Amino acid sequence: xxxxxxxxxxxxCVGCHACATNCKEWNTQAAFGPLSxxxxxxxxxxxxxxxxxxxxxxxxxxxTQVFHLPKSxxxxxxxxxxxxxxxxxxxKREQDGIVxxxxxxxxxxxxxxxxxxxxxxxxxxxxxxxxxxxxxxxRIYDESLxxxxxxxxxxxxxxxxxxxxxxxxxxxxxxxxxxKERNGFVLFSDAGTNxxxxxxxxxxxxxxxxxxxLKHDNPLFLEVLxxxxxxx
Amino acid sequence: xHPPISLIWFFLTAGVSIGLFTFTYFMEFLILxxxxxxxxxxxxxxxxxxxxxxxxxxxxxxxxHLGHKMRAWKAIKRFHTSWLSREAxxxxxxxxxxxxxxxxxxxxxxxxxxxxxxxxxxxxxxxSAFSTAMIYASNKFVLEWNTSLTVLYYLNMYLMxxxxxxxxxxxxxxxxxxxxYLFLTFLFVSLGLxxxxxxxxxxFIIPRPTINEALNLPHNRPIRVLDTGTTTNNYCTxxxxxxxxxxLLGSVLPVAYILTFIVPLFLIVYAWITGxxxxxxxxxxxxxxxxxxxxxxxxxxxxxxxxxxxxxGLYPEEGYRLRKGYMERKKTVIRx
Numbered sequence: 046x047x048x049x050x051x052x053x054x055x056x057x058c059v060g061c062h063a064c065a066t067n068c069k070e071w072n073t074q075a076a077f078g079p080l081s082x083x084x085x086x087x088x089x090x091x092x093x094x095x096x097x098x099x100x101x102x103x104x105x106x107x108x109t110q111v112f113h114l115p116k117s118x119x120x121x122x123x124x125x126x127x128x129x130x131x132x133x134x135x136x137k138r139e140q141d142g143i144v145x146x147x148x149x150x151x152x153x154x155x156x157x158x159x160x161x162x163x164x165x166x167x168x169x170x171x172x173x174x175x176x177x178x179x180x181x182x183x184r185i186y187d188e189s190l191x192x193x194x195x196x197x198x199x200x201x202x203x204x205x206x207x208x209x210x211x212x213x214x215x216x217x218x219x220x221x222x223x224x225k226e227r228n229g230f231v232l233f234s235d236a237g238t239n240x241x242x243x244x245x246x247x248x249x250x251x252x253x254x255x256x257x258x259l260k261h262d263n264p265l266f267l268e269v270l271x272x273x274x275x276x277x
Numbered sequence: 278x279h280p281p282i283s284l285i286w287f288f289l290t291a292g293v294s295i296g297l298f299t300f301t302y303f304m305e306f307l308i309l310x311x312x313x314x315x316x317x318x319x320x321x322x323x324x325x326x327x328x329x330x331x332x333x334x335x336x337x338x339x340x341x342h343l344g345h346k347m348r349a350w351k352a353i354k355r356f357h358t359s360w361l362s363r364e365a366x367x368x369x370x371x372x373x374x375x376x377x378x379x380x381x382x383x384x385x386x387x388x389x390x391x392x393x394x395x396x397x398x399x400x401x402x403x404x405s406a407f408s409t410a411m412i413y414a415s416n417k418f419v420l421e422w423n424t425s426l427t428v429l430y431y432l433n434m435y436l437m438x439x440x441x442x443x444x445x446x447x448x449x450x451x452x453x454x455x456x457x458y459l460f461l462t463f464l465f466v467s468l469g470l471x472x473x474x475x476x477x478x479x480x481f482i483i484p485r486p487t488i489n490e491a492l493n494l495p496h497n498r499p500i501r502v503l504d505t506g507t508t509t510n511n512y513c514t515x516x517x518x519x520x521x522x523x524x525l526l527g528s529v530l531p532v533a534y535i536l537t538f539i540v541p542l543f544l545i546v547y548a549w550i551t552g553x554x555x556x557x558x559x560x561x562x563x564x565x566x567x568x569x570x571x572x573x574x575x576x577x578x579x580x581x582x583x584x585x586x587x588x589x590g591l592y593p594e595e596g597y598r599l600r601k602g603y604m605e606r607k608k609t610v611i612r613x
Binding site: 062065088089090091092093094097098099100101102103104105111114116125127128129130131132133134150151152153154155156158159160161162163164167168172173174175230231232233234235236244 | 359412
């Protein structure tokens with residue numbers, strides 16, 4: 046069975062938020078819009094986003110790495126949000142594995158978001174329905190677009206080309222190849238949801254701090270030296 | 278988890294309704310075995326009317342947590358997979374069959390019809406309660422809820438509410454049953470206390486996932502959340518991490534314990550031992566139980582930690598490091 050999904054290269058993603066911004070832009074105006082904003086000029090502007098970018102720091106100083114994790118609906122192969130929906134508004138398409146919400150059937154009970162371990166569904170307080178990434182289904186099947194544009198908005202806009210889109214079950218697809226070649230992994234693999242979206246792991250680099258590279262007026266100079274010599 | 282007041286309201290109304298009907302019909306059912314347990318007609322009718330009104334109010338109240346109330350009927354569509362759908366169907370049919378049973382009782386219908394409807398109402402009521410409990414217990418991403426204890430405790434709470442409500446009826450209509458219902462209320466409240474303590478103790482011993490597991494990264498890599506993409510809260514942080522509630526939990530939980538268990542147990546044991554069947558005791562015990570159950574359910578929601586909070590660093594294992602705004606600078610301590 047086909048499973049359309051995104052593959053995101055964590056080495057290349059620079060956390061510029063272009064994918065999230067273009068996602069919001071496209072999905073606000075297109076078939077699945079709008080994605081409401083609340084208090085946009087106030088102290089705490091909020092809004093519905095299909096895609097959010099988290100930034101994490103891994104390791105211990107000075108051997109730390111920062112990586113950015115764009116997170117949208119992972120279109121799980123065993124999507125836990127689908128069976129809990131009491132109306133059938135949340136469903137998984139057999140032909141391409143995309144998980145969608147039928148806004149006309151959604152009663153806004155929020156149970157699907159409760160059963161998603163990734164926090165990838167958001168309730169739109171303006172429309173009173175649950176919203177989530179559609180993998181830009183309105184773009185990828187739009188035959189009026191040139192074939193190279195039939196991709197999700199986030200993939201098209203990524204300036205670092207960190208995002209791939211395709212059928213992860215098709216051995217001839219680019220996404221299948223990069224997952225296999227570069228050990229693509231999924232979030233929360235123990236959750237048993239079998240997500241479609243994969244991430245390509247960062248290549249770890251070891252930072253060696255030489256004393257002559259350090260500036261003596263660095264307030265952390267002594268700390269770096271101590272850790273370097275002690276090995277802490 | 279953010280506590281939806283409408284769901285707590287449904288718990289209380291459905292709990293009293295199903296619990297009260299259970300004991301009302303139980304007394305009728307025993308008559309079939311030649312026992313002299315028939316409640317006066319007026320008492321049964323009062324009890325059935327209260328049960329019917331409460332389940333109706335519960336259904337109306339529960340719909341307030343829905344985004345689209347007028348589409349609530351669509352909730353019956355996924356009966357085969359969704360516990361919420363099953364709850365909607367069972368509680369709706371319970372209310373309808375309860376109404377039919379009330380009519381059959383009022384018009385003195387054939388005993389076979391009466392008891393068939395009574396048994397059916399009883400079964401439907403408890404299936405509805407079970408389905409509601411399973412909505413929480415089957416959610417494997419809120420580990421505090423994901424246990425059979427949630428179901429046992431939930432069903433026991435219905436019995437607590439029902440037996441203490443029925444105690445008042447026995448006071449007015451069959452005083453000779455007061456000791457029996459004092460014992461039953463004592464039994465269910467004590468069991469409730471035991472389940473609640475077990476529920477709380479379990480929270481300390483359940484193995485929890487870490488942010489490394491959420492991000493599928495090696496366990497030996499310390500990971501910190503630097504930025505969650507937005508400078509304010511969003512739907513996920515507000516729905517799954519209720520900061521105000523977390524701050525209040527330490528004060529509310531002891532009050533919930535006192536009102537739900539300690540006050541009713543004290544009054545009931547006192548009445549039971551001294552034989553002083555003062556109606557005020559039963560009234561206060563029931564009121565305390567209802568108010569305490571409201572707070573207890575509130576705590577139940579707030580105590581639930583959804584694993585999606587791991588991505589925001591808002592999980593018990595992570596020590597709830599981040600605060601509202603996420604942009605607070607952490608204090609850097611440099612030891613030389």
